[in-house]
Amino acid sequence: MTCFLFTKNRVSVFLKKEVQKLRILFPLECVVLRGIFKLGKKSHDVLLTRTRLTWTPIIPETPTGEVCMLQPGVLLLQDVFAVKVKRRRAVGHQSGGAVLGVALFCCRRRGRRLEEDTLHLHNASAEHTHTWYNTLKELLKEISSRPRYLKVFINPSSHRKEAVHIYREHVAPLFKMADVRTNITVTERKGHALSVMKECRLDEYDGVVCVGGDGSVAELCHALVLRAQLDADSPEQPVKPVLPLGIIPAGSTDVVSCSVHGVRDPVTAALHIVLGHLQQVDMCSFVSRGQLVRFGFSAMFGFGGQSLARAERKRWMPSSRRRDYALVKTLAKLRPEDCQLSFLPTKKLTKNLLEHRISIMSIPCLSPHVPQGLAPNTSLANGSAELITVRNTSRSEFIKHLKRYSSSSGQFSFSFVETHTVSAVKIRPRSLIGWSEDSEEEGDSKTTPIIQSEGAAFPWNIDGELVEIANEVLIRVHSQLITLYGEEVQEAESTVSCSCI
Numbered sequence: 001m002t003c004f005l006f007t008k009n010r011v012s013v014f015l016k017k018e019v020q021k022l023r024i025l026f027p028l029e030c031v032v033l034r035g036i037f038k039l040g041k042k043s044h045d046v047l048l049t050r051t052r053l054t055w056t057p058i059i060p061e062t063p064t065g066e067v068c069m070l071q072p073g074v075l076l077l078q079d080v081f082a083v084k085v086k087r088r089r090a091v092g093h094q095s096g097g098a099v100l101g102v103a104l105f106c107c108r109r110r111g112r113r114l115e116e117d118t119l120h121l122h123n124a125s126a127e128h129t130h131t132w133y134n135t136l137k138e139l140l141k142e143i144s145s146r147p148r149y150l151k152v153f154i155n156p157s158s159h160r161k162e163a164v165h166i167y168r169e170h171v172a173p174l175f176k177m178a179d180v181r182t183n184i185t186v187t188e189r190k191g192h193a194l195s196v197m198k199e200c201r202l203d204e205y206d207g208v209v210c211v212g213g214d215g216s217v218a219e220l221c222h223a224l225v226l227r228a229q230l231d232a233d234s235p236e237q238p239v240k241p242v243l244p245l246g247i248i249p250a251g252s253t254d255v256v257s258c259s260v261h262g263v264r265d266p267v268t269a270a271l272h273i274v275l276g277h278l279q280q281v282d283m284c285s286f287v288s289r290g291q292l293v294r295f296g297f298s299a300m301f302g303f304g305g306q307s308l309a310r311a312e313r314k315r316w317m318p319s320s321r322r323r324d325y326a327l328v329k330t331l332a333k334l335r336p337e338d339c340q341l342s343f344l345p346t347k348k349l350t351k352n353l354l355e356h357r358i359s360i361m362s363i364p365c366l367s368p369h370v371p372q373g374l375a376p377n378t379s380l381a382n383g384s385a386e387l388i389t390v391r392n393t394s395r396s397e398f399i400k401h402l403k404r405y406s407s408s409s410g411q412f413s414f415s416f417v418e419t420h421t422v423s424a425v426k427i428r429p430r431s432l433i434g435w436s437e438d439s440e441e442e443g444d445s446k447t448t449p450i451i452q453s454e455g456a457a458f459p460w461n462i463d464g465e466l467v468e469i470a471n472e473v474l475i476r477v478h479s480q481l482i483t484l485y486g487e488e489v490q491e492a493e494s495t496v497s498c499s500c501i
Ligand SMILES: Nc1ncnc2c1ncn2[C@@H]1O[C@H](COP(=O)(O)OP(=O)(O)OP(=O)(O)O)[C@@H](O)[C@H]1O
Pocket: 155, 156, 157, 158, 159, 160, 187, 188, 189, 190, 191, 192, 211, 212, 213, 214, 215, 216, 217, 219, 250, 251, 252, 253, 254, 319, 464, 465
């Protein structure tokens, strides 16, 4: 708080300026309540409007005529998620007790993190306190984006199997404080969340929450769009789901969560949900031979798909070791995919290329490993995706390109790398030879067929999930198809570095 000392003749000029300032700060806002509360040990003049609470210390005039003008403290109601009556209670008592005032539970920003904070307003008058409590409650209810009832899915097998603990420890207490009711499903297998979402009544909920890693998030986003499509009886066109999705990160990379929170932190994620911060986000549909494969945010073909396929075969390894192993092994056996690539809309272009890697991302894909994202040139809701193609090059040049992602500079300034802003991409593998790690690893040229039978599949990494597809894939971007709890962020908080390459 800043304190200015003035003599009386300068006070009127100062007050005029202050009034002007308040008019700018509170345009057309009338005071809903005004009262005296103690904040800390000092009495304050507290004003409540429909959007904010302001408080100024009450300081008596000095005998010399000097007036101490203090700048008011301000709390925006959009940052308050709960209000409670404070009481003095004897140890062991659950109810009753003398009224002490009201406590406002709010969120404070520290960088990209949202943290819980409390403002205590003390006044021993029960009537005064209840008037303020009831009025504040009513004003908070008017913020329509805030959820009252949520359907929660927890994947207990995510990453270090900590999802249930993370939810109980960091999220459930905040939901309880904000009077958000929940219906919880702890998933038992892959596809469980999807089958519940296909059947359950959704009209009673205000949102859906996923506690898990990117695979769980992808399953739920896919489920929400599919369900909206079924409800609207629209088999051809994707339909925007009514309910927003909240993501509590409990995976190993949490790219989608990082892209809408800027940080992997369950408290930040839970506060975005209870405060009703809504962010529109583009999604892609992946279609092969006219059949929908899934909806998702990002896909990698070539190196990214091969590396994930290798990692999946070593499921028994701890996840970080598995990924490092697969990355190093795929680099050692680096080989391009021969494919035909066409894309819209920058200009219609068809290429026949030997590509090491193709990525299509409708969101920036931020993570603590890659703070500015794998696709820094796209944003969450611009209706387009970033297509990154990496043509055939030497292993050392390819590694240089990969390494530059973590420093987020110069990763695209190689002659073999191209980026395009696109609304649709078609990828057609030209080789009839599908991808098989076993054949490569054993290296037995006598038993490995040169051309595999029809149906041999190519590994795709779609939102961190391995999807094997034998034919060409059409990827279309659907502008703002889904709503997530969170906000647009430019850069993620960097907490880890990858040292495996
Ligand atoms: N009880 C369960 N047992 C096994 N798999 C499950 C279970 N519940 C959900 N799944 C599936 O597990 C897959 C991976 O989940 P998730 O992404 O949450 O964890 P992860 O792979 O450890 O995290 P990350 O993708 O960040 O590494 C999802 O496809 C999900 O459908």
